[in-house]
Amino acid sequence: MTKGILNKINLMWVAIIVVLYLLLSYMMAAGIINSYYKITLFNMCINIMLAVSLNLVIGICGQFSLGHAGFMCIGAYSAGIITKMMPNYAGLILGILVGFVISTIAALIVSIPTLRLKGDYLAIATLGFSEIIRILVQNMKITNGAAGLSGIPALTTWPLLMLGVVLTIVICSNFTRSAPGRACIAVREDEIAAEAMGINTTKYKVIAFVIGALLASAAGALFACNFYVIKPTQFTFNKSIDILVMVVFGGMGSMTSSVLAAIAIGLLNMVLQNFTDARMIIYGAILVIMMIFKPQGLFGDREISLSKIVDKAKAKKEAN
Amino acid sequence: MEPILEVKNLTRNFGGLAAVSNVSMQIMPGELIGLIGPNGAGKTTLFNLLTGVYEPSEGLIEMQVDGKPKQIGGMKPYKITNLGVARTFQNIRLFKSMTVLENVEVAMQRNIQYGTMSAILRLPKFYSEERWIKEKAIEYLKDVGLYQKRNELATNLPYGEQRRLEIARALAIQPKILYLDEPAAGMNPQETADLTKLIHEIREKYHLTIILIEHDMSLVMNICERIYVLDYGKMIANGNPEEIKNNEFVIKAYLGEEI
Numbered sequence: 001m002t003k004g005i006l007n008k009i010n011l012m013w014v015a016i017i018v019v020l021y022l023l024l025s026y027m028m029a030a031g032i033i034n035s036y037y038k039i040t041l042f043n044m045c046i047n048i049m050l051a052v053s054l055n056l057v058i059g060i061c062g063q064f065s066l067g068h069a070g071f072m073c074i075g076a077y078s079a080g081i082i083t084k085m086m087p088n089y090a091g092l093i094l095g096i097l098v099g100f101v102i103s104t105i106a107a108l109i110v111s112i113p114t115l116r117l118k119g120d121y122l123a124i125a126t127l128g129f130s131e132i133i134r135i136l137v138q139n140m141k142i143t144n145g146a147a148g149l150s151g152i153p154a155l156t157t158w159p160l161l162m163l164g165v166v167l168t169i170v171i172c173s174n175f176t177r178s179a180p181g182r183a184c185i186a187v188r189e190d191e192i193a194a195e196a197m198g199i200n201t202t203k204y205k206v207i208a209f210v211i212g213a214l215l216a217s218a219a220g221a222l223f224a225c226n227f228y229v230i231k232p233t234q235f236t237f238n239k240s241i242d243i244l245v246m247v248v249f250g251g252m253g254s255m256t257s258s259v260l261a262a263i264a265i266g267l268l269n270m271v272l273q274n275f276t277d278a279r280m281i282i283y284g285a286i287l288v289i290m291m292i293f294k295p296q297g298l299f300g301d302r303e304i305s306l307s308k309i310v311d312k313a314k315a316k317k318e319a320n
Numbered sequence: 321m322e323p324i325l326e327v328k329n330l331t332r333n334f335g336g337l338a339a340v341s342n343v344s345m346q347i348m349p350g351e352l353i354g355l356i357g358p359n360g361a362g363k364t365t366l367f368n369l370l371t372g373v374y375e376p377s378e379g380l381i382e383m384q385v386d387g388k389p390k391q392i393g394g395m396k397p398y399k400i401t402n403l404g405v406a407r408t409f410q411n412i413r414l415f416k417s418m419t420v421l422e423n424v425e426v427a428m429q430r431n432i433q434y435g436t437m438s439a440i441l442r443l444p445k446f447y448s449e450e451r452w453i454k455e456k457a458i459e460y461l462k463d464v465g466l467y468q469k470r471n472e473l474a475t476n477l478p479y480g481e482q483r484r485l486e487i488a489r490a491l492a493i494q495p496k497i498l499y500l501d502e503p504a505a506g507m508n509p510q511e512t513a514d515l516t517k518l519i520h521e522i523r524e525k526y527h528l529t530i531i532l533i534e535h536d537m538s539l540v541m542n543i544c545e546r547i548y549v550l551d552y553g554k555m556i557a558n559g560n561p562e563e564i565k566n567n568e569f570v571i572k573a574y575l576g577e578e579i
Contacts, residue, residue, distance in 0.1 A: 005442045005447075170440075171440050174439060174440045174441075174442055175436065175439055175440055178434075178436075178439030178440075178446065178450075179425075179429060179432045179434070179439065179449075179450075179453070180435070180436045180439055181439070182418075182422060182425060182426050182429075183426065183429055185415065185417075185418060185426075186415050186418075186426045189415040189416060189417060189418065190413050190414075190415060190416075192373065192397075192413060193409065193413035193414070193415065194415075194426075195372075195373075195396070195397035195398045195401070196371060196397055196398075196401060196406075196407055196409075196413075197398075197401065197426055197427045197429060197489070197493065198398050198401035198402045198427070198429055198430040198493060199398055199426070199429055200396075200398050201398070207436055211436075253417075301417070
């Protein structure tokens with residue numbers, strides 16, 4: 001089965017993704033998904049990228065980070081500023097790359113001292129970092145301060161978003177199912193035992209944190225080029241919590257769960273659009289009920305695995 | 321022959337309490353050493369000093385690395401592990417949500433050449449090394465008799481098998497020195513007998529130097545060539561099982577004094 005990258009399972013995944021992409025594209029062209037639903041769909045895609053990447057840090061590596069909105073903010077502003085000067089795809093790519101560089105530097109600066117902290121302490125440190133980024137952006141000239149950037153070219157298209165989502169999931173799941181990923185899971189499970197296995201725990205925490213930051217920054221860039229306007233208030237503590245809710249709601253440690261939770265919460269938001277005040281109450285109530293009855297999340301740590309489905313089908317065939 | 325491990329005047333204080341005080345040991349390559357002592361004598365603390373979990377307050381720990389003695393006291397645990405030191409834990413510390421096979425694969429981390437990039441891009445290097453790791457991990461599982469259970473979650477194994485898995489995981493580090501912290505704790509006599517056999521087998525097969533903490537005296541007296549006895553953090557005796565059995569300090573430490 002694992003002869004190389006072109007094995008049956010991977011080809012099946014490619015086929016599924018292509019079919020899904022064509023189906024949704026057709027529905028958009030035919031007007032089944034109207035422009036209102038389209039906004040929801042685009043939002044969902046960006047949220048999937050954010051949730052899956054945060055899941056890598058929290059669910060896989062066990063490092064409780066509340067700084068995801070900070071990295072998203074870096075990506076959004078890098079792309080926003082550069083695409084305003086170069087309103088084409090070269091500008092967007094350059095913007096994403098600049099976002100990557102800044103996010104990596106920021107992630108390293110934050111993570112090397114703070115990842116020694118555990119649990120709540122790390123959460124507070126990353127929260128502080130994310131607020132620093134927001135305040136910086138709010139007070140810099142180049143970012144146009146509290147008024148925010150407007151007139152960002154709408155470069156985020158449906159194929160681009162789909163590509164972003166697929167790449168994010170592929171990167172995270174490939175990483176998880178490899179030696180460095182196993183090391184991260186070992187760190188989550190038992191840090192002392194992980195060290196005793198020869199794992200440099202700080203190194204793997206930093207790797208997971210940086211990958212998470214890069215993907216959040218890419219999501220931020222797509223976010224900026226989707227909405228025409230970005231403001232510092234979009235990247236507050238609340239945004240980090242929104243993403244965290246998706247990860248916890250779905251089930252920590254599972255990519256599938258994060259994707260499904262991002263979709264479910266996207267739909268929920270759409271349905272509750274007209275009840276802005278009630279929305280937060282319902283949202284909170286759902287979370288409280290979840291934590292009481294299903295603290296492991298809606299889907300737990302289960303993953304959709306084609307290879308398992310194929311194996312089961314084969315076993316059934318043989319049994320017949 | 322040079323000793324593979326030499327401990328010189330090692331001390332570790334916790335506040336005013338000297339959990340390990342002025343301990344010296346000399347261990348030759350290939351020896352099977354027992355470390356015994358009453359509860360709270362400092363045995364596990366000594367292991368934690370030797371494996372880098374604690375920093376020594378005073379004293380040196382020298383290990384033979386590439387033919388030269390190297391001071392390893394106070395080094396980070398993962399660095400000590402990568403010099404060829406493995407351990408098991410008194411209170412089992414498996415990676416619970418991983419399968420039995422994955423637990424062993426984690427321990428082979430230091431043999432892996434491919435990096436994060438090759439993993440994400442799934443380069444050919446990734447596939448060839450992963451295949452090799454899996455084969456090798458299965459070999460270690462066969463050593464301890466857990467091959468049949470390779471796809472079960474570690475947390476679902478019965479207690480005795482969890483202890484065996486810890487040993488398989490330690491072997492996968494390909495150590496020169498293996499520390500076993502109460503490997504027979506909670507086992508019935510049959511399981512203890514099987515464990516004794518296993519310790520002999522792995523020692524022969526992998527040319528290990530083994531140091532074990534154990535309360536089960538039949539096991540210790542049976543397999544250890546030399547025994548160190550700790551009491552209140554101090555090394556009170558050292559010798560072969562026969563000498564230890566008749567040592568008056570040891571008898572006093574375990575049974576108390578006549579009034």
